[in-house]
Structure formats: C-alpha cells, structure tokens
Amino acid sequence: MFSLTRQAVCLLSVLGTTWGCTQLMGIEKAQVDPALDSMDNLEGSPTSSSAGGTTSDTHTAHDTDTDSSTSNSGTGGSQGEAGAASESTDSSSTGGATGGGGDNDNDNDTTTGAEPETPCESYCDDIMEACTGPQLQYRDRAQCLTICEMLPEGTAGKVNENTVACRAKYVANARYGSGTELEAYCRRGGPGGAGFCGSNCEGYCSLMMQVCTGSEVGAYQFESEADCLDACEVMPSADTGYSVSNPLIADGNHVECRLFHVASAAMLDPEEHCEHAMGFTLCEAPSGE
Numbered sequence: 001m002f003s004l005t006r007q008a009v010c011l012l013s014v015l016g017t018t019w020g021c022t023q024l025m026g027i028e029k030a031q032v033d034p035a036l037d038s039m040d041n042l043e044g045s046p047t048s049s050s051a052g053g054t055t056s057d058t059h060t061a062h063d064t065d066t067d068s069s070t071s072n073s074g075t076g077g078s079q080g081e082a083g084a085a086s087e088s089t090d091s092s093s094t095g096g097a098t099g100g101g102g103d104n105d106n107d108n109d110t111t112t113g114a115e116p117e118t119p120c121e122s123y124c125d126d127i128m129e130a131c132t133g134p135q136l137q138y139r140d141r142a143q144c145l146t147i148c149e150m151l152p153e154g155t156a157g158k159v160n161e162n163t164v165a166c167r168a169k170y171v172a173n174a175r176y177g178s179g180t181e182l183e184a185y186c187r188r189g190g191p192g193g194a195g196f197c198g199s200n201c202e203g204y205c206s207l208m209m210q211v212c213t214g215s216e217v218g219a220y221q222f223e224s225e226a227d228c229l230d231a232c233e234v235m236p237s238a239d240t241g242y243s244v245s246n247p248l249i250a251d252g253n254h255v256e257c258r259l260f261h262v263a264s265a266a267m268l269d270p271e272e273h274c275e276h277a278m279g280f281t282l283c284e285a286p287s288g289e
Helices: 002-013 018-025 034-112 119-130 141-148 164-174 179-189 200-211 225-232 255-265 270-277
Strands: none
Touching: 119 141, 119 164, 119 179, 164 179, 200 225, 200 255, 200 270, 255 270
16 A cells, blocks of 8 residues: 555656656666677677668669669660661651652643643544534544644634645534535535635645655656646536545546545555546546546
C-alpha cells in the first residue's frame, strides 16, 4: 500500500521535478559501462562497413544501371536513327513514285489531248457523212484524204477556186440539203469541183500531174498540165452528175469517166487506171470522132 502511494506520489512529482522521483524510487543515475562503449564501437565498424558496402553496392548498381541505360539509350538512338532513315527513304521513295505519277499524268494529259483536225480530215469527215448513196464522191475516207492532199488548200470562205477550202464550204451546206440541192452541193464539194470550185477539168488535171507520171504508166501521161487542160476541155460532160456509186460514170466518153479513173489510180494499179484516164478503152471516144 505504501509502495503504491510512493509510486503515485512519484508520478505526480514528474510534473514538478524528475530528481525528486528518482530519490523517492531509490533509482540511481544510469552509468554507461565503458565495456559497452567498446562493444558498440566494435559492432559499429562492421555496421559502418556494411553500410559502406551497401552504399558501394548501391553506387555500383547505380553505375551499372546508368551504363545499361546509356547503352540502351545508345541502342535506342541507333534504332531511332535507323528507323528515321528508313522512314525518310520510304517517304522519299513514295514521294518519288507519287511525283513520277504526277509527271505521267501531266505527260498522259499532253500526249492524249485531242489535236485539232487538219483541213483535209475535217473536209473528209463532212463529205463522207453528208454525201452518201447516189451522191457518194469517194469510195472511202482513205481515198478522200489521198485526193485532198493533192489539191491546193486555199483560204476558208473563198469560192470559185480549185481548193480544199472551197469544197469544204459546199460540203458544209450539204449537211442541210436534200434532193437536187444536195446533189449539187456534193458535186461541188467532190474531186472535180463541178465548175464552182474549179472546173472538172482542173480537178482532173491536178490529179493527173501527180498520179499518172513516171515510167510505171508509160505513155499514159501528159507532159504538162496545160496539155492536160487542152485535151480535157474538148471532152463532153456526162449526162449525170459525178458520183462513184453510179456505174455509168466509170465508162463513157466524158470528163467524169477520166476523173473517176485518175482518182482510182491514186489508190491502186495506176498503170491500168491511167490508161483509162488518158481516154483509152473505157473512157475513149467512139471511133470516127
């Protein structure tokens, strides 16, 4: 009981002074044994060494991690550079291909663009469309182009000339013609000219001087265009207008027969057709005339 009272008093005295409590409890001041200090020092060294070792190990690990990180960074950098180079190459290749495609498109636009027709192409397109059946002036477009190239080109809008331009004007009118009007336009636009784009003799002689020449045709040729015109102008005309679809045109003593055969000679067998075009056999005058 007394002991508990003294402890209680001690606890209350803590708020006042620690010394009184120590004296009441009979507790002496603790003394540190020198031997224990020595042991602490002995035990502290390994601890310090261990700590130092740990620190050293930590530094080593850190250095290792740093080296590894540096190595990885270097590798990553190399890979990154390789990847960038690859992407650059791919991009360059793709760009080049795309650029090439663009150039090809520009080239395909230039090379495939529709070129304007030549006067003969336009003329032949029109006459082959407008003048058909009994008004047909050429067997086909190839014959039209061949004959057209042998005629003077002329000036658009001018008439009464032995030119392509004059013929083209009348052919354009034939598109909206019919009956005898269509027949007249087709004859004027045909190889002879029918007296409106040069006379049939002018058309005929223009072709004779380019088709029926040289040793291939022998004697069936004229020495000059003037000689051709002189011989032609005394020839009668056919009773019907010129048309390659009319069988009477290819046989008879008239200018249209000679015109038909010289146009045929421009395409094939000039030796035979030039004979007829000179007025022998099919286009010859009856005996006695």
